[in-house]
Amino acid sequence: MDSAEFLDLLGNANRRRILRLLSQRPCYVTEISEYLGVSPKAVIDHLRKLEDAGLVESRTDDRRRKYFSISRHVRLEVTVSPYEFGTKSAYPASSGLDITSCRQVSIELDINEDLDAEPRDDRTGEDRTDGDGPDAGAENSEAVAALADRLNDFESLERELSLAQRWAQGRITALREALAERIDHGDPRLVSAVLVAVADGTSQVEAISRETEVPPRVVEDVLEDLAAAGIVEREGRDWSLVL
Template structure:
């Protein structure tokens, strides 16, 4: 599921209330209908949309009652700044997913507990603190990114700085050929080519065998 589909789904307040309820406990249609004060027919319609998107699934118990629950882990990030409107959604994979080594980031992951209740509670606490710290760090990075883009922008006249800041961003994300950069920033290839040469003159970028990179 892509970010756009997810935002369309989450743009509805009743679907958000259903997800909130299902995160609390698995529920059947009548329960949801009573809890959120929406007709069973409308609830079934929302559940169908959420199930089609793979966000929830259902199982039928011994009394043939159908329970719905949240199917999987999912994370959506939206970043808005004067220079960026970006959405990103990702599945956090399975618990065996190893934290890869990072160049600029180190995390005290703590010891995995022996598995008794006390250790699990401590680990939950530790992970939630880590999650809060990561959010804080992301806010800090976003503020600095805007500041750097502002400073690049203000170094040029007529707002051309935006173009240069976007090109440098694209290169930093591994988009390194003229056609790919032109698609990314939605500008004609000739303008991208010309701007890259200007950046080359300033010794900001250089040509490689396959494309361009930041010096």
């Protein structure tokens, strides 16, 4: 499901309240109905739509009663500014993702730690297992404490990344405004969008058109104006910034 469909789905206040409740614990239809103050039939309709979207799943208990829970983690982002409107949905990346490939991000945490690995014995360097020996309880407590500490580290990282994202968004807006002030021909928003696409390495008119969602003829006119001003240059079909 794309981000626009997620927005439509979550535009309903009762569906948002259902997800908020299910984020705390799995629930039966009757529990959700009492929480929302609406009929079970209405709850079932909301749950069906959430299930169809893959956000909620159902299971049956030993008394054959169906209960519901959130099925996966989804992050939905909406950007609204004088220069941009966009929505983006994202799912957790694989644990094998190489975060070091992100050129603008430096993270000091031990991101390569295997969270599923058994705690290691400090004396032998071998994996410990939860046996029945006298130290089993202490070892398990140590592992739980270590995992809780790591969880705290990554929750702190998430908060810091959110703050960094807000800071970056502010810088992007300021830079777009500064760029617009220096553009004395054409629509500053259109011209800056084309320039950013070229700066990112998108060099041909058709590709720039797709990226900016601007007709190719308009993109070509903008590039010709920028070339006349000495800001971009063309070699064959490829455009680049004059640096």
